Structure formats: structure tokens, C-alpha cells
Amino acid sequence: MDGTPERNPRRIGLVVNHIVPHKGDQTLFWDRSNWEPLCHDDHDITAQREEHGRDTNGADIDGRPIAADHPWNRSRL
Template sequence: MNTGYLRIDGSPQTNPKRMHLVVDHVIQHKGDQRLFWDPTNWQPLCPDHHDIVKQQEEHGTLRTGTDVTGRPLDPSHPWNARKA
């Protein structure tokens, strides 16, 4: 199964421009050409994981307790309450 055809939540990717895998750097290269081109520092990621989760981790903005859209994971959170 090619994970580039799935979104981060596991649902099928419908945007043809995002049906690919992205080469991610395990250790941030920060302009270091040795790290940038070192294949042992590469890992394949789906575009959603690379562009959302990985970037939030690197910038220190990853919100714990939420999914990648910012929606709370706790089903009892008021945001997730069903409207009657």
C-alpha cells in the first residue's frame, strides 16, 4: 500500500497534487548540506504528516490533545458535543 494515497487520518487522499510521498529529514538540516544530502537522514512521509505534524514539531507549535486540524481528541470536549 502506498501511503501517499492516504491522508494522515487514514482516509483516501482525493487531491491528486498530494498523492505522493515526501522525503523528510529525520534530523533537521538547517542548511547543513551534509545532513541535507545524507540518505541515512531521509524518511518517506505522506504530505499531510510532513506539512502539518512535522512542521509543527519543528516550530514548537504542535498542539497535544488535538488532531492535525486542531479539533480536540477528547470526545467529551464541548467542541465535539453533538448538537441536538
């Protein structure tokens, strides 16, 4: 994900991402209108986080959590 050309031949192509996670639903899994091509890195990192309910945009530019109720942001006594 740093912009260098991929040298691993198994990761050069694109993979299919399901726009709406199929969660085992075979109809949704094979629905081509629910497919989008992604590079391996984007799929493996971003899409998988989304599928598992992890927020991918939950940090500021410095990597600090932005949610007010996150322990990092709670006021310390």
C-alpha cells in the first residue's frame, strides 16, 4: 500500500469485493451488481475491516481515535 509495484505474482491482479457483504447468502454472493474490483491490499485491509464491523475511518491523521467515548479521549481525573 506504499505505492511500490507489486512483485508477488499472486497479488498482481484484482479481486472481487462484495459491496454489500453477503454473509453466506449465495444469491447475494453471486449477484454481479454487488461486485466491485479491488486490489488485494484494499480488499484485504479495508474491505475486511468493514465486513467485520470495524470502523476504518475512526482515527485522525495522527492515528488517534476520534470517537468521544473511546478510552483515549475520556478525561482523566
